[in-house]
Amino acid sequence: MIQPLVTVRHFRDDPGNDVQDGYDLPDGYVGMHSPWPRPRRRMSGDGRPPLRRPRGGRVVAEHGEATSGGRGLAKRHDETVVREFSKQAETFGDPRLNTAYTRHLARLVDYMEPELDREDVVLEVAAGTGLVSRALAHRVRHVTALDLTPAMLEQGKREADRDGVTNVTFTRGDAADLPYLSRSFTLVVCRFALHQVADPEAVLREMARVSRPGGALFIQDVIRPEDVAADPDRIERLRDPSHNALLTRARVTELVEAAGAEVKRTETFDHVRPLAPWLEQARTPDDDAARIRKELEAELSGGPATGMRPCMVDGELCFTHTNLLVHACAP
Numbered sequence: 001m002i003q004p005l006v007t008v009r010h011f012r013d014d015p016g017n018d019v020q021d022g023y024d025l026p027d028g029y030v031g032m033h034s035p036w037p038r039p040r041r042r043m044s045g046d047g048r049p050p051l052r053r054p055r056g057g058r059v060v061a062e063h064g065e066a067t068s069g070g071r072g073l074a075k076r077h078d079e080t081v082v083r084e085f086s087k088q089a090e091t092f093g094d095p096r097l098n099t100a101y102t103r104h105l106a107r108l109v110d111y112m113e114p115e116l117d118r119e120d121v122v123l124e125v126a127a128g129t130g131l132v133s134r135a136l137a138h139r140v141r142h143v144t145a146l147d148l149t150p151a152m153l154e155q156g157k158r159e160a161d162r163d164g165v166t167n168v169t170f171t172r173g174d175a176a177d178l179p180y181l182s183r184s185f186t187l188v189v190c191r192f193a194l195h196q197v198a199d200p201e202a203v204l205r206e207m208a209r210v211s212r213p214g215g216a217l218f219i220q221d222v223i224r225p226e227d228v229a230a231d232p233d234r235i236e237r238l239r240d241p242s243h244n245a246l247l248t249r250a251r252v253t254e255l256v257e258a259a260g261a262e263v264k265r266t267e268t269f270d271h272v273r274p275l276a277p278w279l280e281q282a283r284t285p286d287d288d289a290a291r292i293r294k295e296l297e298a299e300l301s302g303g304p305a306t307g308m309r310p311c312m313v314d315g316e317l318c319f320t321h322t323n324l325l326v327h328a329c330a331p
C-alpha cells in the first residue's frame with residue numbers, strides 16, 4: 001500500500017496568471033522531508049533482458065523527430081544545443097527571466113510526490129542546471145543530473161555547492177545513449193527536453209531501459225496543442241535555434257508506450273508567459289526578437305496565426321505554452 005505523503009503546496013496554482021516577473025523558487029520543498037515511513041515501490045529486479053535499442057544511429061529530419069539512418073543531422077543538432085545552452089547557462093535559474101522553470105518546478109514536484117521515496121536513486125535526463133534534481137535532492141537518496149551542455153552542468157554544480165546540496169552528481173552525457181547499465185535507477189525524470197532533443201523516441205527508450213522494472217518515469221514538456229493549426233516551432237526556433245519540435249500529447253504518450261512503459265497519469269495546463277523575458281533568457285538576437293514581437297502583435301491585430309497564442313496582460317505582450325505532465329511505470 002502506498003501511504004500518502006504530506007503535500008505542501010508553496011505556490012499559487014493559477015497557471016493562467018503567470019505574467020508577473022520576480023517569482024522566487026518556492027521556499028521549503030528543498031530539504032522537505034516526509035514524516036511518513038514509506039514502503040518501497042515494488043521492484044521485481046528480476047533478470048529480464050534490457051530493452052533493445054535499434055542499431056544504426058539516429059538522425060533528425062530537418063527539425064523533426066528522428067528517422068533511421070546516420071548520425072550526421074543529430075550530431076549537428078546536438079552541437080547547436082550545446083552552443084545555445086552555453087549562452088543560457090548563467091541566467092537559467094533566474095526566476096525573473098525563467099518563470100516556467102522556476103515557479104512551476106513546485107508543480108512537478110507535487111505531481112511526483114506520491115512516488116517519491118527516501119531510498120530513491122534518481123536520474124534526471126537532459127537536466128540542464130539540475131533545477132529538478134536539486135529540488136528532489138533532499139527527498140531521495142541520490143540524484144544524477146545528466147546533460148549534454150557542460151556550461152549548464154557547471155552552473156548547476158556551482159549552485160548546488162553554494163546551497164550545500166551534496167547528493168547530486170552532475171554528469172555529461174547524451175540522453176539518447178545513456179552511459180548506464182539497464183535497471184540502474186528507481187525513478188527517472190525528464191523536464192522540458194523532449195522538444196529539444198534530436199531523438200525523443202530514443203530518449204524515452206533509454207529512460208525506460210535504465211529504470212528498475214516498476215520504477216516511476218516522469219516527463220514534463222511543452223506540447224503542441226491539437227487545436228492550433230499554425231506551426232509554433234517556427235517562432236520557437238527563431239527564438240532558440242536548438243529547439244527541435246513540439247510533440248502532441250498523443251505523440252508523447254505513444255512514445256512512452258512504445259518504450260514499453262505504462263502511462264499512469266497525465267495532466268495538462270496552460271501557461272501564459274510574458275514575451276520579453278523569454279526572449280532575453282535565450283539571448284535571441286535583437287532583429288529576430290523584433291520579428292517575433294512584430295508577428296505576435298500582427299496576430300493580435302487580426303494577422304496570420306503564429307501558433308504562439310498571443311495575448312496582452314496588463315499592457316504586456318504574452319504568449320501561451322501548453323504543458324504536459326506524464327507519470328508512467330517502467331517495464
Ligand SMILES: C[S@@+](CC[C@H](N)C(=O)[O-])C[C@H]1O[C@@H](n2cnc3c(N)ncnc32)[C@H](O)[C@@H]1O
Nearest residue numbers: 085126127128131147148149174175191192197
Ligand atoms: C530547456 S533545457 C531544460 C533543462 C532542465 N531539464 C530543466 O527543466 O530545468 C533543455 C536541456 O536539454 C539538454 N539537451 C538537449 N539535448 C540533449 C541530449 N541529447 N542529451 C542530454 N541533454 C540534452 C540541453 O543541454 C539543455 O540543458
